[in-house]
Amino acid sequence: MYGLLFASPWILGLVLLFGYPILSSFYYSFTDYNITGAPKWTGLGNLQRLFADELFRRGLGNSVYYAVLYVPFSIIMGVTLALLLNLDIKGQPIYRTIYFLPVLVPDVALAILWQWLLNPQLGLVNALLWDVFKIMGPGWIADPKWSKPAVVLMSLWGVGQAVVIYLAGLQDVPQELYDAADVDGSNWLHRIWFVTLPMITPVVFFMLITNMISALQMFTVPYILTGGGGAPAQSLMFYSMYLYRNAFHDFRMGYASAMAWILLVIVLVETAIVFRSSGGWVHYQGQ
Numbered sequence: 001m002y003g004l005l006f007a008s009p010w011i012l013g014l015v016l017l018f019g020y021p022i023l024s025s026f027y028y029s030f031t032d033y034n035i036t037g038a039p040k041w042t043g044l045g046n047l048q049r050l051f052a053d054e055l056f057r058r059g060l061g062n063s064v065y066y067a068v069l070y071v072p073f074s075i076i077m078g079v080t081l082a083l084l085l086n087l088d089i090k091g092q093p094i095y096r097t098i099y100f101l102p103v104l105v106p107d108v109a110l111a112i113l114w115q116w117l118l119n120p121q122l123g124l125v126n127a128l129l130w131d132v133f134k135i136m137g138p139g140w141i142a143d144p145k146w147s148k149p150a151v152v153l154m155s156l157w158g159v160g161q162a163v164v165i166y167l168a169g170l171q172d173v174p175q176e177l178y179d180a181a182d183v184d185g186s187n188w189l190h191r192i193w194f195v196t197l198p199m200i201t202p203v204v205f206f207m208l209i210t211n212m213i214s215a216l217q218m219f220t221v222p223y224i225l226t227g228g229g230g231a232p233a234q235s236l237m238f239y240s241m242y243l244y245r246n247a248f249h250d251f252r253m254g255y256a257s258a259m260a261w262i263l264l265v266i267v268l269v270e271t272a273i274v275f276r277s278s279g280g281w282v283h284y285q286g287q
Contacts, residue, residue: 029257039254046258058234059242062148067215069152074211075204078159082166100160111224114154141225144235154221162207169203201282209274213267239263
């Protein structure tokens, strides 16, 4: 009873504000609905059209490609930076603040900034590659082969938010474990590998789940970069962008609702797989 009482604000918000949209979206996913007219029941017609839709497959493939690149790199980079920022050095709060500052930049400003930085002819990144390493930089956003890695690079610029969470996890690692490791004669690498990383696996597990979900819902940055068109060669037509185009540009609400529910199923399946595997690599204190 007390648990339900404390959770009641969230439950009421879900039922009153989200309940009807969720149920109506599920109903519309089985209909042909364009807002202006009454929905027409089509059963599984939207699903059949989706799986025959080349742009749907392209959008799903682009989102999965982005997630496969972004999720591991964001975790590795976030944990590495957190370990460095956890060192007892002079100016530690200043360094932590500097790495967090990019998180405060809005996604629209982020996209516009990196659009100039990664400009193939005038961009600072390619200029530095040539001046320092004498390497001819790639086309980045203008090249279908490099466009998604470019978006991954932009996303990693905002890894500071994850760094804060990893830093909080590092504070919970018991000092006595490090002391025991020192007594056993371990070096700094052994302490990180056998003590620090196992003890922060619950935080890594949480970030893995949230990063996978956010990666599959990537929208703002590629939308700003391409104006919603997904150029070049539809390499930046992400799943959420195609969903948005169907819903609010072509007004195919039934089609878009079916896409939304397919995305939900994909997220649930991948989350279930990660939860199922967590028993072998996530370690909780006291277990």
